[in-house]
Amino acid sequence: MNNIFCGLFIVGILSACSGNGDLSISVSDSDDEYEFVAKYDKAKTQRVQDFINARMAPATSVKGDHVDITTKLDDNTEFKLEEDEGRLRILLDKDANTDASYHRIKSMCEGVKRIIQEK
Template sequence: MKIKSLLISQIVALVMLISCNNGDVSIAVKDEDDSYRFKAHFDDNLSPMVAEFLSDRISPIRIDPERESKIVTVLSDHTKLTVESSPGELMIYLDKDENSRDSYHRVKNLCEGVKDVILKHNK
């Protein structure tokens, strides 16, 4: 019975890591064989912090926290990604077939950083 209970708690922890819901915050990651997608919905007042964090890491691309935008870009390390944003919403998409394994890990780490910014400042 303890093993079953431990297994259930591990599954719950994994689900929480993949999809966090906290009040007005919803974060979901879909990591498939051919793509990686990060979606987040959060309070509009967090948009400037999220935009600043992202803009610092995908420079020279700048994210405007007040406007709806869709940016398809290639970063200096040849990572090709799509960023869709609007106040309180963000989606980052990476096609694994068009990118290297290093690019995948860079974007995955970027998304983990975005998640940390959102959860740290969510009230």
Template sequence: MKSWIKNVCLCFPLIAVACSSSGDLKVAVKDSDDEYRFTAHYDKSRTVATQQMINRAIKPNRIFVDHEDDIDKEIKLVDGTTFHLDSSPGDLEIVFDKSANTAHSYEMIRKLGESIKKVVTNEE
């Protein structure tokens, strides 16, 4: 019995660390003729840095006010660029309709995706 309790006590911290590990990093880009889609699942600790970088990139617009915000809405920037943003701590998706936007807007969103990837992978 003591051996069993000892094994549980030794394994519990390892299980807790494994379950709380946020090393689950996934970044995907799908760029078709009609749509640009950027998705990222990343360490929740990178959320504030990601949100701050997005706000800097889209100035004078500002999407994230409270860094704990969950956002799932259509965004329209002052230059007319529109896209759908779905964001929660550790998760982000941008869906950009190419037919509803200009080539300049597409290039800006594509570069934004590259910058987000650097932040979530901690390459910034």
């Protein structure tokens, strides 16, 4: 009887953990660069694109299945954006940007992180 309960408990834990699919988030914040890399549920790609577009507006917008751009926003924030369905990489050169630009991109990435971690 205890083995049955243990088995059901383990199955429940495994199914709860598998809900995010292949979710991984990596943030690197050195003196020279800020890099955000994420792999997430492909079904969230449109929400991620919409969020990024709202944060970059009106300078540019992200559309399509594959994006690989270096963009400059109206406040002169310049960064590299690579996106495929379920994958995102944002790279900011701190030497080429202001502290305000760094905080803008970091805040945007934290918002993306919240979206992709939602169940």
